[in-house]
Amino acid sequence: MTRPATWHVTIRWLHTIIAILLPAQWCLGWFAERSAGRTTEQWLFSMHFQLGVWILMLAALRLTARWATRDPEATPGPVWRRRSATLVQWLMYALLFTLPASGYVIWIWMEASRTVWPGFEVPALFVPPGDDESGRAIAWYIHVYGAWMLACLVGCHAGPALWHQFVLRDRLVTRRMWPWGRREAAWMHGKESGISKPNIES
Ligand code: HEM
Ligand code: HEM
Structure with a gap:
């Protein structure tokens, strides 16, 4: 069975939305930890918690x-390059779940508000022991180093993708990941008739 020319539209939209939200989430965590005023710190952490829950759901x-849905056909290139790109993608997925999970553990320890929006509160799944902070310390290490690792992986992933887009000019990003890229991908793969040719040279 032939594979589609591009990723499903749901995946392309979610990829774009998460790619925008993730740097914002990273900055909220970073500045919350380093803010001088108590009120600013609480506000930034509260935003960090709420956005983190949204990122987890997305x-x-x-x-x-x-x-x-079905994955599109693999991009041409050597096997090692395809395998490493796939590995990076799955590691990013793993961290997209590990970060909210470890953040949640710290959050429960902080005993902060668990309300994401009025009427929806994240349940407390455990009661932190009063005399032992080791669980919190482990979660903290996982969260902080995980956030750095995710930033590095995103760089290793987005860098080559942007190289393809702007240096090799093969339109990898717009064809395969841009929410509106379906027409271009379909034309390039000759899968649909009656679609006008995009101006590849411009
Ligand atoms: C994909 C999602 C997330 C990312 C990328 C992320 C990123 C970060 C970053 C970069 C920091 C600052 C680390 C530093 O100072 O070097 C941080 C701290 C923190 N994050 Fe997150 N975070 C995410 C999700 C969450 C969630 C869902 C929660 C809560 C449920 C949370 C709770 C916290 C807390 C409590 C801290 C402060 C840790 C401490 O000082 O004890 N995070 N996060
Ligand atoms: C400027 C930022 C980014 C660019 C330019 C970019 C570009 C791309 C492109 C072109 C593909 C398709 C690759 C192919 O078909 O061979 C892709 C797939 C993928 N990207 Fe990104 N990406 C960016 C940010 C991110 C971020 C922040 C994440 C996650 C943390 C991410 C995770 C993935 C994953 C998991 C896939 C596989 C498809 C899927 O399951 O959604 N990307 N990306």
């Missing part, structure tokens, strides 16, 4: 869409 939706 990542779960994206993984479900990935499972429910």
